[in-house]
Amino acid sequence: MKALISKFENTLYNNDKLSGINFMDANKIKEFQDLGHIFGLFIQEQNPAIDHLLAEHGITADFMIRQDGSILFKEGYQYFDYEPFEKEEIEMILSSLNGSFKALLTTPTAEMNYEHDMELDENQIYTCIRITDCDQDQILSQLNKHFHAVISVSISENAICIFSKKSSLDKSVDVLCGLKNIRISDVSMIADYYSDFELIEGIDNLYALKEDNESSKEIYIVDSLGECVDDILSGASDSLFLSIKSV
Numbered sequence: 001m002k003a004l005i006s007k008f009e010n011t012l013y014n015n016d017k018l019s020g021i022n023f024m025d026a027n028k029i030k031e032f033q034d035l036g037h038i039f040g041l042f043i044q045e046q047n048p049a050i051d052h053l054l055a056e057h058g059i060t061a062d063f064m065i066r067q068d069g070s071i072l073f074k075e076g077y078q079y080f081d082y083e084p085f086e087k088e089e090i091e092m093i094l095s096s097l098n099g100s101f102k103a104l105l106t107t108p109t110a111e112m113n114y115e116h117d118m119e120l121d122e123n124q125i126y127t128c129i130r131i132t133d134c135d136q137d138q139i140l141s142q143l144n145k146h147f148h149a150v151i152s153v154s155i156s157e158n159a160i161c162i163f164s165k166k167s168s169l170d171k172s173v174d175v176l177c178g179l180k181n182i183r184i185s186d187v188s189m190i191a192d193y194y195s196d197f198e199l200i201e202g203i204d205n206l207y208a209l210k211e212d213n214e215s216s217k218e219i220y221i222v223d224s225l226g227e228c229v230d231d232i233l234s235g236a237s238d239s240l241f242l243s244i245k246s247v
Contacts, residue, residue, distance in 0.1 A: 004228070006189070007192065008043045008050060010209075013053060022226070032233065040176075083163065093151070094129070107124055
């Protein structure tokens, strides 16, 4: 599986185009996804207008990376925020809770029971702490007292689900790869200017619509998002490669 991240403004969407999104680019995105790959957007903030524009062209973004570093994954008709917990954060939160409760940790592939003093894998991605069999009012009071600034909480009749508010762009690609089981070498990004690549770390397959000699990164120059998709699928990027390396 491959992943392509496109900047939304001035890359996928352009005010100079009559419909905002090029018809050929839209078709290439759908071709990319039909082959089992995933397509996502790099956006400033989530906006319902983006979903509306995508729907008009029959496009679905499998995920969105916001400028604050948080990642939204589409499940059904909604986007859900996924941010990882560090193992130390999980241990700190759970050790602070008093009273009887059970805790389950959600990973990209399963749920696991958490036992007191168990050793967590620091390389594992944990996206949710689910608290069950507890006095919910008591647990919520403790969470709000100590962690209200760094977590968000979802409450159901049977469980309290805890998510991290923490996010950063330098970890966003690692989270994407971990949650979707993708190698970093299979992630590509396209934007209009090179400065956008400085915001997201770790991606080596970079495509730009405009040439900028100030970049110290290695960039593939293309004329459109559709051409970028063709290049990724064909592996023919050597013919487009512009080497710009820092001395």
